Amino acid sequence: MTQRLRIAMQLMLASALVGLTACGESKETITQPVVTTVPTASASESPSETSKTPTADFLAPLTGLPMEKEVTNRPFAVMINNLAPARPQSGLTQADVVWELLAEGGITRLVAVFQSKEFTDPIGPIRSIRPYFIQVGEFYSGVLVHVGASNDAFAILQRQHKEDLDEITNAGAYFYRDKSRKAPHNVYSTLEQLRAGAEKRKYKNTATMPLFSFNQAPPTLATAAPATRIDIKFMLSDYKVSYTYDAANAVYSRFINDKPHIDKNNDEQLTATNLVVLSAKTDIKDNVGRLAVDLDSGGKAVLFQNGKAIACQWERKEGDVVRLTKDGEELPFLPGVTYYHVVPSSSSMDQHLTYQ
Numbered sequence: 001m002t003q004r005l006r007i008a009m010q011l012m013l014a015s016a017l018v019g020l021t022a023c024g025e026s027k028e029t030i031t032q033p034v035v036t037t038v039p040t041a042s043a044s045e046s047p048s049e050t051s052k053t054p055t056a057d058f059l060a061p062l063t064g065l066p067m068e069k070e071v072t073n074r075p076f077a078v079m080i081n082n083l084a085p086a087r088p089q090s091g092l093t094q095a096d097v098v099w100e101l102l103a104e105g106g107i108t109r110l111v112a113v114f115q116s117k118e119f120t121d122p123i124g125p126i127r128s129i130r131p132y133f134i135q136v137g138e139f140y141s142g143v144l145v146h147v148g149a150s151n152d153a154f155a156i157l158q159r160q161h162k163e164d165l166d167e168i169t170n171a172g173a174y175f176y177r178d179k180s181r182k183a184p185h186n187v188y189s190t191l192e193q194l195r196a197g198a199e200k201r202k203y204k205n206t207a208t209m210p211l212f213s214f215n216q217a218p219p220t221l222a223t224a225a226p227a228t229r230i231d232i233k234f235m236l237s238d239y240k241v242s243y244t245y246d247a248a249n250a251v252y253s254r255f256i257n258d259k260p261h262i263d264k265n266n267d268e269q270l271t272a273t274n275l276v277v278l279s280a281k282t283d284i285k286d287n288v289g290r291l292a293v294d295l296d297s298g299g300k301a302v303l304f305q306n307g308k309a310i311a312c313q314w315e316r317k318e319g320d321v322v323r324l325t326k327d328g329e330e331l332p333f334l335p336g337v338t339y340y341h342v343v344p345s346s347s348s349m350d351q352h353l354t355y356q
Contacts, residue, residue, distance in 0.1 A: 060116035062096035062140065064214030064335035071116050074207040076194050077137030078145040080110035081127040086185040087256065088264040091123035098272070099136050099340045102282060104289035106235035111136045114191065115209075121265040124188035125181065126167065129153045132293040134162065139321040141207035143198050147175070147187045150290055163203045165189075171197045210321045215332040224308035227355040232277060232341050234352065241341065243275060245307040251336070252304065273336025275304035276324065277353050278314050282344035293342060295322065300349050305334050309355055 056066030062075070075096070080089055082100070092098065095112040103109045111133055114123070129146035131153050137144045144164035149157060157164055165171040167187055174197030178186045189197075198205060228245040230252070243252040251271040254261040260269045278301045281294040298315040303324050312326040322340070324331040343352035 059214075059335075060096065061209035061212070062113065062115055063337060064212065064333065065116070067116060072206045073115060074198075074203070074205050075113050075115035075140050075142040076145050076191070076198075077133075077140060077142030078112045078114065078123055078189075078194075079127050079129050079133055079147070080112050080123075081125040081185055082108050082110050083185065085182065086125045086127075088262045089125065090188065090264045091119070091121060092270050093263040093266060093268050094119045094121070094123075095337065097140065097338050097340070099342070100234075100241070101132060101136070101293060101342045102234055102291055102344070103130065104291060107239060108234055108241075109133070113137070113140050113142055115140070118191070120190060120192065122178075122188040122190060123194075124178075125185045126175065126187045126189060127184065129157075129164075130290070131156055132291075132295055135295055138162075140209065143194070143203055145189065145194060147184070152285075152290070163198075163201070165194060165197045165201070170201070173197070174200075212321075213330060213332040214335045216334060218305065218332050218334070220310050220326060220331060221306055221308050224305075224310045226307060227304050227309035228307045230275065230304060230309075230353070230355040232343070232353055234341075234343055243272075243304075246271070247307060250306060250334075252339075254339070271337070272339040273305070274333045274338040276314075276338065276340045277302045277304075277349070278322070278340060278342045279345040279349050279352075280342050282342075282346065295342070299345055302349070302353060302355075303331055304355070 058067040058070045059065065060067050060071050080092065082089070092110070092112055094114060094117045096115050096117070097113040099111040100108050101111070109127060126145060126147050128148040128150065129144060130150050134144060134153060134156055144162060146164065147167040149166070156162065165174060167175040174193040175187055175189045177183070178188055195205070230243040232241040238257065240257055242255045242258065244255070246253050251273055252275055254270040254272070262269050279299045281297060283292045284290070285292045296316055298313060301312050301314040301324055303310045303312055310326065310331065312324050312331055314322050314324055316322045343349070
């Protein structure tokens, strides 16, 4: 079945289901599969300009990249340690989506979402989970992978019966300790082990992904400001994330404190096609410094693509993922990996983000 026919059938099915909901016959929230937007050729465009969007029969739901077969496996959302002793981490070059959020003390932690790529290398170091990390993992229907939890996060996991793999409480056999690293920066797993753990706990191994739009030539890029160097500061002045745009490969290369951020498995620098910086309400909730991060209320955002910056807004409706909008329209992603960065809204965006 061709991609165009599949999309048409999906749209027809979605319309029918919406009609049933309007009649009161169903109150279920419908999550639709990925759609790739194909630009329409104009008289001034050459065939090469209008064929940049992938047209394969199968596309990876979270990246929009062509795949040899349909991707329906359930993602794993893994809490990755980002302290200096934990770097370089393992497996991040294989993630489809990565979120970077503050943890207590001003440092950040990563939520890496793995779905479309098959690999046997280690993933980690894996660390503990927080309530807002749970929320991010569930944006993608992911099995939550972590080592311990804050009190609030543990209460959510237990009371709401979240589907998780925790090295401490329910899945220790599916993690291992790397003797070359000091605790607590030494807990790892692999896709094979995580899948075995999820099967043991009888978790579903497939999932329907949210609907994303991908487009190789978004019209918003035509008037966007240049952005080939990006600097992001979360809280600590000596904990700086930066990116430089690699025009030859159309990706942003990631740096930590001006040093390349690499994957220990392959010595490759981390890269992303789309970068998102979100401003979100962030409150300190206890004397330990644990945080509450509001990923529901929306706010200011900047989307970086193809060496350009698009100032926009982010919003999230109940049961949905974070969406980026400008002038009332959702912004599409370029096919590829996306990195999100959540900074506190207590300071203006330009205090956390600079680019040129």
